[in-house]
Amino acid sequence: MGKNKRKLEISELIFKIISYTLLTVFALCCLYPFVYAVSASLSGRQAVEYGQVVLFPKDVQFDAFARMFNDNMFWNAYSNTLFITFFGTIWALLVAILGAYALSKKRLLFRKFFNFFLVFTMWFSAGIVPQYLNYLATKDVFNSIGIMDDKWLVVIAMGMAAMNIILLRNAFEGVPSEIEEASIVDGASEFQVLTQVFIPMCKSTIATVALFFAISRWNGYFWARQMISNTNEHPLQVFIRLRLEEFTDSEFMAGWNETYASDSVIYALIVCSIVPILIIYPFIQKYFAKGTNVGGVKE
Amino acid sequence: MKAKAADFLIYDEATKTYHENPEQAVRDDVEKHYWLHVGRTILKDWRLYLMLIPMILVFLFWRYFPMYELLGCFKVSDEVLPVADQLFSGFSYFKRLLVGGDTLSLEFWRSMRNTFLLSFYGLCFGFPMPIILALFFNEIKSDIARSFYQVLTYLPKFMSTVVMTSLVTMLVKQGSLTTGMGIVSQALANLGLISREVANAGLLNNPSFFRAIYQISGIWEAAGYDSIVFFAAIIAISPTSYEAAQIDGAGKMAQLKYVVLPSILSTIVIMLITRIGSLLNIGYEKVLLLYNPNTYVTADVVSTFANRYGLMGAAKGLALAAEMMNNVVGMLLVIGANTIARKASDVSLY
Numbered sequence: 001m002g003k004n005k006r007k008l009e010i011s012e013l014i015f016k017i018i019s020y021t022l023l024t025v026f027a028l029c030c031l032y033p034f035v036y037a038v039s040a041s042l043s044g045r046q047a048v049e050y051g052q053v054v055l056f057p058k059d060v061q062f063d064a065f066a067r068m069f070n071d072n073m074f075w076n077a078y079s080n081t082l083f084i085t086f087f088g089t090i091w092a093l094l095v096a097i098l099g100a101y102a103l104s105k106k107r108l109l110f111r112k113f114f115n116f117f118l119v120f121t122m123w124f125s126a127g128i129v130p131q132y133l134n135y136l137a138t139k140d141v142f143n144s145i146g147i148m149d150d151k152w153l154v155v156i157a158m159g160m161a162a163m164n165i166i167l168l169r170n171a172f173e174g175v176p177s178e179i180e181e182a183s184i185v186d187g188a189s190e191f192q193v194l195t196q197v198f199i200p201m202c203k204s205t206i207a208t209v210a211l212f213f214a215i216s217r218w219n220g221y222f223w224a225r226q227m228i229s230n231t232n233e234h235p236l237q238v239f240i241r242l243r244l245e246e247f248t249d250s251e252f253m254a255g256w257n258e259t260y261a262s263d264s265v266i267y268a269l270i271v272c273s274i275v276p277i278l279i280i281y282p283f284i285q286k287y288f289a290k291g292t293n294v295g296g297v298k299e
Numbered sequence: 300m301k302a303k304a305a306d307f308l309i310y311d312e313a314t315k316t317y318h319e320n321p322e323q324a325v326r327d328d329v330e331k332h333y334w335l336h337v338g339r340t341i342l343k344d345w346r347l348y349l350m351l352i353p354m355i356l357v358f359l360f361w362r363y364f365p366m367y368e369l370l371g372c373f374k375v376s377d378e379v380l381p382v383a384d385q386l387f388s389g390f391s392y393f394k395r396l397l398v399g400g401d402t403l404s405l406e407f408w409r410s411m412r413n414t415f416l417l418s419f420y421g422l423c424f425g426f427p428m429p430i431i432l433a434l435f436f437n438e439i440k441s442d443i444a445r446s447f448y449q450v451l452t453y454l455p456k457f458m459s460t461v462v463m464t465s466l467v468t469m470l471v472k473q474g475s476l477t478t479g480m481g482i483v484s485q486a487l488a489n490l491g492l493i494s495r496e497v498a499n500a501g502l503l504n505n506p507s508f509f510r511a512i513y514q515i516s517g518i519w520e521a522a523g524y525d526s527i528v529f530f531a532a533i534i535a536i537s538p539t540s541y542e543a544a545q546i547d548g549a550g551k552m553a554q555l556k557y558v559v560l561p562s563i564l565s566t567i568v569i570m571l572i573t574r575i576g577s578l579l580n581i582g583y584e585k586v587l588l589l590y591n592p593n594t595y596v597t598a599d600v601v602s603t604f605a606n607r608y609g610l611m612g613a614a615k616g617l618a619l620a621a622e623m624m625n626n627v628v629g630m631l632l633v634i635g636a637n638t639i640a641r642k643a644s645d646v647s648l649y
Binding site: 007008011012014015016019020022023024026027029030031033034036037040049050051053054094095096098099101102103105107108109114117118121122123124125126127128129130131132133134135138157158160162165189190191194218219221222226237238240241244248250253261263266267269270273274277278281285 | 337340341344346347348350351353354355357358360361362363364365366367368369371432434435436438439448450451452454455457458459460461462465466468469470472475478479480482485519522523545548549550551552580583584587588602605606609610615618619622623625626627629630633634
């Protein structure tokens with residue numbers, strides 16, 4: 001028995017050592033690119049271009065950051081992203097909450113059909129080219145009714161996800177019908193039932209879904225680049241990509257004569273786009289982690 | 300439901316006559332005026348149906364109308380006319396892509412193969428990583444230490460695709476006369492894993508590295524975050540199960556095999572099936588941001604093929620046909636995977 005127990009303890013210990021080691025290695029691998037990005041954005045030209053920066057900044061300069069902060073286009077891109085994220089999330093959430101509430105009601109006629117209408121878009125998406133043609137047509141319609149700012153096209157037409165509506169619907173279905181009946185007896189209208197009973201009771205799911213919408217808006221790149229023709233309206237992601245393409249162009253590099261490397265500017269841009277998310281991360285982490293657990297939906 | 304005689308007529312004992320069943324009259328009425336009843340119900344609950352309208356319009360305009368555009372794959376492509384008025388061309392685009400025998404057809408088959416392979420490698424390498432991570436997280440008993448590790452591994456998930464690919468591009472970028480190569484290429488060359496010339500030419504310009512870069516950056520980005528769901532399944536295991544196994548003399552490996560694995564198997568199966576279902580729905584954004592003409596051989600997927608010919612080139616019909624095939628196969632995979640999931644575990648994914 002004693003021998004057995006020792007064997008057990010040894011196997012536990014070995015596994016523990018292995019897991020700590022590998023986890024530490026993996027965690028460091030996750031962290032390193034960020035640390036390197038910060039260091040490279042702060043290092044001098046020589047150090048960056050000859051690959052002397054490994055972990056800590058060398059010949060510290062702040063000119064790369066200064067160049068970016070003095071760039072009006074950068075602030076413009078940032079405010080465009082905030083605009084798209086803010087209004088896009090509100091719009092998507094509004095549509096999703098209203099739709100999910102109606103779908104969660106058993107008495108809704110053609111409920112099966114409407115559910116299928118949603119779920120089918122998860123099975124079958126049209127693809128890039130048809131979507132492009134569709135957005136182009138939408139853009140024409142928007143322009144013809146006087147909405148010249150393509151950001152509204154991004155806000156209204158893009159970013160809706162059937163999965164999020166289904167998550168909300170399931171949460172609304174979980175609200176006990178007695179509570180709803182009680183509020184109807186108390187004279188609440190349909191709309192009051194939604195805003196004063198269902199929404200407060202499903203707060204955390206709504207927060208999770210709002211977070212999903214916000215993340216997809218913040219990260220949106222491809223369609224924003226395709227559809228927003230005015231460069232002043234470009235969101236941050238498009239701005240970063242265009243700068244990357246510009247700054248890694250060999251002709252551009254040849255004419256570079258600043259005291260800092262052109263790479264430093266790209267790294268500074270990357271750092272600036274991550275920092276705000278890191279700041280709000282502690283507040284949203286709870287909902288972020290929750291999101292994956294509701295992934296497997298029961299019917 | 301089978302109709303019985305009593306549904307229609309009722310025998311009245313007192314008067315010894317047959318009466319028409321009043322319920323059947325209502326049923327007949329409902330049947331005769333079905334749409335009238337529908338209208339009345341909708342009118343009574345009009346607020347509910349009003350709430351549905353924005354959602355239906357959004358999905359109709361920007362999810363279903365594109366599907367209608369997709370039907371252009373059967374038509375002679377014509378920029379001026381709407382899809383409905385274009386000439387029907389049958390399966391000519393499909394034939395051209397599938398058995399055309401020219402470079403275009405070869406390119407299409409290459410993109411199909413790449414789509415499948417990128418997903419398949421993701422399944423082989425990307426899928427087990429979060430499970431292994433979750434097992435490791437479970438070994439750390441201190442909550443603070445574990446949260447510390449978890450936060451570090453979730454970190455890359457917070458980057459957008461653009462930022463992630465920009466970082467990858469910079470880390471493995473090519474060297475030139477005046478500048479050195481990216482720090483990761485440099486490290487790999489110093490370790491002797493790749494030759495200095497290859498590293499200096501830029502790993503993203505080398506087709507044989509594209510798949511590795513795609514998978515490794517995928518693991519880097521998502522493994523930590525994806526481990527949450529498996530970790531939640533592992534901590535739900537009752538400690539008594541471990542104790543029982545220990546009393547029976549199970550070592551660590553035996554415990555993992557007989558206690559942990561069976562407990563998280565259903566989660567693994569569900570996640571695996573979801574993954575198989577989306578095998579052909581590759582994130583085209585990441586590929587578009589990482590590939591370049593040098594790496595088309597291994598990087599070009601169906602979406603980027605369609606993007607190149609449909610959006611940037613003028614072969615709209617061909618691009619539509621390519622996407623149609625990809626989407627139909629993808630849909631069959633999703634439905635198949637969902638059916639299996641439902642049969643296997645009583646859990647439907649949708």
